[in-house]
Amino acid sequence: MSDGLAKVVLAAYGWAGLAAYPLAGSVLAYRTSKGKEDRARRDERFGHPSVPRPFGPLVWVHAASVGETVAVIPLMRELRRRDINVLLTTGTVTSAEVASKRLGDTVMHQYVPLDLRPAVRRFLDYWQPDAAIAVESEIWPTTLLELRRRQIPQILVNARMSDRSFARWQKRQAVAEALFGKLALVIAQSDVDAERFRDLGSWPVSVSGNIKVDGDAPPCDETVLERYRKQVGSRKTWAAISTFDGEEKSAVMVHRALKAHTGLLTIIVPRHPERADEIEAMMVERGVNVARRSRNDPITPETDIFLGDTIGEMGLYLRLTEIAFVGRSLSAEGGQNPLEPAMLGCAVLSGPQVSNFRESYQKLLRAGSARIVKDTEMLAKAVHFLMTNDLARIKMMDAGVESMQEMRGALMATLKGLEPYINPLTVKARLAPRAVSGT
Incomplete structure (x- = not known):
């Protein structure tokens, strides 16, 4: 597939999303009836915020489900320790519950917007993140392209690429390169994962190990x-x-x-x-x-x-x-x-x-x-x-x-890779006056 055709495919994906947007409410209603969506917070999936955006630098962290959420908790704690606001999005009710139990109100939580242009733009217009960090293998075309358009760096941490996903992307090499090439940085779990991301067009790519090892043992009462x-x-x-x-x-x-x-x-x-x-x-x-x-x-x-x-x-x-x-x-x-x-x-x-x-x-x-x-x-x-x-x-x-x-050591390796993106935000956060904005 040529680069030109890859652009056509991605454009078609975006237009198909716009066409499907009016049907999204019905799909979410069905998922809600199955317990897969939070009825009270369903508007968040369309990019509507439910909490105010705080003043100052903000990093958007996305973790799809429970495993990814648990893995990235140590990193979010480090960002907060540096006075950087953290917005965590997840895609499942169970991951939201885990985030609430483990993190309380130290970070803000929203459900991730659907990968549809109106929802993504509404979400980004409101939250205006300084950087976006996705965990493990989350690649959403519309979101990634919109972040790139706004010059907001998207970084993939604790990144992994399964055999099945790698084989699927290889069949669509040009599309993969058009997407993975837009990532600002990939920090992979292993040498094998790193090589796969490089093969699909990501650069730069480094290896950290699994950051979940650096977290606390699962708590209990x-x-x-x-x-x-x-x-x-x-x-x-x-x-x-x-x-x-x-x-x-x-x-x-x-x-x-x-x-x-x-x-x-x-x-x-x-x-x-x-x-x-x-x-x-x-x-x-x-x-x-x-x-x-x-x-x-x-x-x-x-x-x-x-x-x-x-x-x-x-x-x-x-x-x-x-x-x-x-x-x-x-x-x-x-x-x-x-x-x-x-x-x-x-x-x-x-x-x-x-x-x-x-x-x-x-x-x-x-x-x-x-x-x-x-x-x-x-x-x-x-x-x-x-x-x-x-x-x-x-x-x-x-x-x-x-x-x-x-x-152990993956968290420090990840933070080192993130330094060019988070160090300026740390300085900005610590120099800025304390205030709250409802923008």
Whole structure:
């Protein structure tokens, strides 16, 4: 595809967005009915603000969902420490809840505007960001082109490029170069990711590692944790976290296979808690007793499964076990981030489909803190082995914590790469008079 044709394709994308704009309200209404949009804040998706813009320099940070939001929290805290205002946008209700719990009112939160020209322009006219920072892999054509038109630098941090996304962009090389070439800077998680962004037209590109490693361990309410620990007592536990459809069934099969030998409690934390009713029905049909966190159910001696169907409590669930299977890796593809369980000292298990987090898994596997299982039967054997072999389990747990320490440093590398953009804003913020503008 030629450069000229790429421009035509991007122009057509923009015009198609304008044509679709009148229908956007109906689409959002449907998503709201499914619990995927916040009814009270739906106008934010059209670029309408719900909070005043503060006076002074402002950096717009966009994190699509929960994982990206958690990853960028340390960076946002550093920006605030430098007196730079931070506007965080996210695309999901769950990520908004996590941001509220973790950050409170230290940053402003809005839902990201739809990638439609009227919404994007309304959003940028109001917020007037000095820079835009997107996390991991968020590329929205209309937004990127509008930022470039206004000479607002867009930077991609903690950037990663999955096998599937890279193959898809390669088929549209000219379009990719027309978009990725407009990024002011890409700071990638790994050398492989960096090379892929360069191949697609990004420049300059640097490597930082994963900034999530530099964050705090997932928090939890100590009172709630102590209550559940007393209820669990001396029972052996394992957790299946960030699970996708099909993986909960595998976890139940593992539980039923091992319960007679170990008397264990299985903790299941689905990636999408809105599936909890469906998951519980499946479990009850298979004859297991379920306690749900969202109902504040107690864990009794008769409880088989503790269903972690809440947002922002991964720290609680992981502190109740020493063995964690990380989902989206057996019956779904791509994997989920294994760093949180490793950080909290869990032995990590995963299915083989981990292409989205290949670098993290390679490091954990080399350190001996993670193991790959190919199917449900192998998962059951691995859980049983770790439960009954204290030395092997503790060795994996210790290796995970040590690996996390060795992997730190990504935040400092990211801040160093951002210096040309944020240092002038820091100076401006600290010299400016304190005031609030309603512009």
